[in-house]
Amino acid sequence: MELRQLNYFxxxxxxxxxxxxxxxxxxxxxxxxxxxxxxEEQLGVRLFDRTTRRVDLTAAGELLLERGRAIVNEVESxxxxxxxxxxxxxxxxxxxxxxxxxxxxxxxxxxxxxESYPGLNLDLHGEMLTPAMExxxxxxxxxxxxxxxxxxxxxxxxxxxxxxxxxxxxxSHSPLAEDRPVAMQELTDQQFVTYPPDSVVYRQTVELCRxxxxxxxxxxIAQETSTxxxxxxxxxxxxxVPASVAAVQLRxxxxxxxxxxxxxxxxxxxxxxxRSQLLANFVTLVTTxxxxxxxxxxxxxxxxx
Numbered sequence: 001m002e003l004r005q006l007n008y009f010x011x012x013x014x015x016x017x018x019x020x021x022x023x024x025x026x027x028x029x030x031x032x033x034x035x036x037x038x039x040e041e042q043l044g045v046r047l048f049d050r051t052t053r054r055v056d057l058t059a060a061g062e063l064l065l066e067r068g069r070a071i072v073n074e075v076e077s078x079x080x081x082x083x084x085x086x087x088x089x090x091x092x093x094x095x096x097x098x099x100x101x102x103x104x105x106x107x108x109x110x111x112x113x114x115e116s117y118p119g120l121n122l123d124l125h126g127e128m129l130t131p132a133m134e135x136x137x138x139x140x141x142x143x144x145x146x147x148x149x150x151x152x153x154x155x156x157x158x159x160x161x162x163x164x165x166x167x168x169x170x171x172s173h174s175p176l177a178e179d180r181p182v183a184m185q186e187l188t189d190q191q192f193v194t195y196p197p198d199s200v201v202y203r204q205t206v207e208l209c210r211x212x213x214x215x216x217x218x219x220x221i222a223q224e225t226s227t228x229x230x231x232x233x234x235x236x237x238x239x240x241v242p243a244s245v246a247a248v249q250l251r252x253x254x255x256x257x258x259x260x261x262x263x264x265x266x267x268x269x270x271x272x273x274x275r276s277q278l279l280a281n282f283v284t285l286v287t288t289x290x291x292x293x294x295x296x297x298x299x300x301x302x303x304x305x
Contacts, residue, residue, distance in 0.1 A: 003075060005039045006068045008032055009047065013065045016055050091278045094123040096133040096145040099195070099225035101266055102126035104244035105146055105162070109286060116285055120278070127224045129199050137271055143279055145269045146286075148200040158269035159287055164243040165261040166204060169228075170254050171235045177254040184212035184258060191219035191237035193228050200264060205240040208262070229253055242266075 011021040012032070022029040040047050047061035057065060097106050106126065113120055125142065133145035137156055149158060168187070170177045176186060187209075194216075195202045209216040219237040222228045225248065228239050233252035242264050246255040268286045270279055 001039065001042060003072070005035055006072060008035045009039055009061075010065060010068055010072065012036060012048070012055065013057055013061060018055065091119070092121045092123055093143045093278060093282055094125065094141065095282075096125045096128045096136055096142045096147070098130065098133070098147050098266070099127050099223070099228075100242040100245045101146045103225065104247045105266065109146075113282065113285060117281065120282070127226075129196060129223060131198050133269070137269060140271075143270065143274075143276070144282060147267060147269050149265050149267050149269075150200075151269060155272050156269050157272040158267040159283070160265050160267045161287055162244075162266040163263045164266070165263050166201070166208070166240050166258055167243045167246065167255050167261065168258050169232045169239040169241055169245065170256055171232055171238070172252045172254050173235065174238070174254075176238070176256070179256075181257040181259045184208050184260075185214075187216075187238060188212070188214045190217075192216045193220045193222065193231040193237040193239040194218055195228070196221055196223055201240065201242065204262060204264060208240065208258075 008021070008025065011025050012018060015021040015024060018029050018033055018036075022032045025032065036047065043060070043064075045060040046058050047064060049056045049058055106124065110122060110124070113122060125136075128136075128145070128147075130147045130149070130151065133142060133147045134151050134153060134156060136142035137145055138153060146161075147158070149160070151158060168176075168182055170182075176182055176190075192205065194205060197203075205216060220228075220231045222231065225241065225245055228241070229245070229248055229250055231237065232239050233250045235252075240258070243255075244266075268283055270283065
């Protein structure tokens with residue numbers, strides 16, 4: 001039994017008239033009658049009781065109509081689902097986020113993705129460092145990552161989506177918490193709460209201290225931005241963080257500009273060999289449609305390349 005024959009049968013069964021069914025199907029009546037006869041021969045039963053005035057279903061025809069409608073509906077649903085997946089409109093993407101992006105970029109990204117692709121399910125992994133996300137991309141436990149370049153592997157492509165200055169998080173009781181920019185030299189005697197040494201921000205902090213003529217003293221190391229800010233709130237030290245971290249408001253933490261602070265970049269990264277249309281749509285969404293991001297870079301992900 002072919003799907004085409006099943007559709008022909010359903011049309012005749014619903015119309016109870018070969019002429020009207022043929023018109024509905026946009027075919028001539030003789031070929032339609034021939035297809036129904038072939039279907040009956042294949043099944044070994046009569047599906048219709050035919051008279052000069054009526055076309056009625058037999059018991060076998062009633063069963064085929066009921067089950068056949070379900071089959072046709074399921075096939076149509078399958079075709080729609082396959083198209084949605086192939087067009088990159090539905091599916092699951094596993095996305096990692098750097099610490100500060102977890103609080104700044106992630107919420108608006110999730111909201112925009114939900115509005116643009118309701119069938120997209122984002123499996124989110126926050127508070128990750130760039131080396132961990134790079135490794136996760138390579139071992140395929142992540143499909144995309146919002147990370148801070150550079151990356152070391154030539155197998156990973158990325159595109160810059162944001163540039164932001166570094167700022168300093170200061171305990172509210174500190175004299176440095178007054179409302180003014182802070183020079184790096186003023187932090188000479190401070191204890192620092194930092195990201196781990198393999199993070200981009202840690203390396204930037206070390207370089208800023210070196211340029212200011214001192215070596216920073218590390219009081220605590222934490223991977224999670226929330227933990228770093230908790231240490232600062234407790235008075236354990238100051239922390240150099242990306243400006244987007246200021247989205248996290250704690251009563252005992254003040255954020256201040258750093259004089260002549262360098263910018264750090266945020267990028268979306270993916271495996272260079274990836275050809276998923278779902279991922280391609282997500283990359284386009286992040287790099288072209290998200291508001292308030294300084295988008296740059298020349299790399300464009302194309303699953304057909």
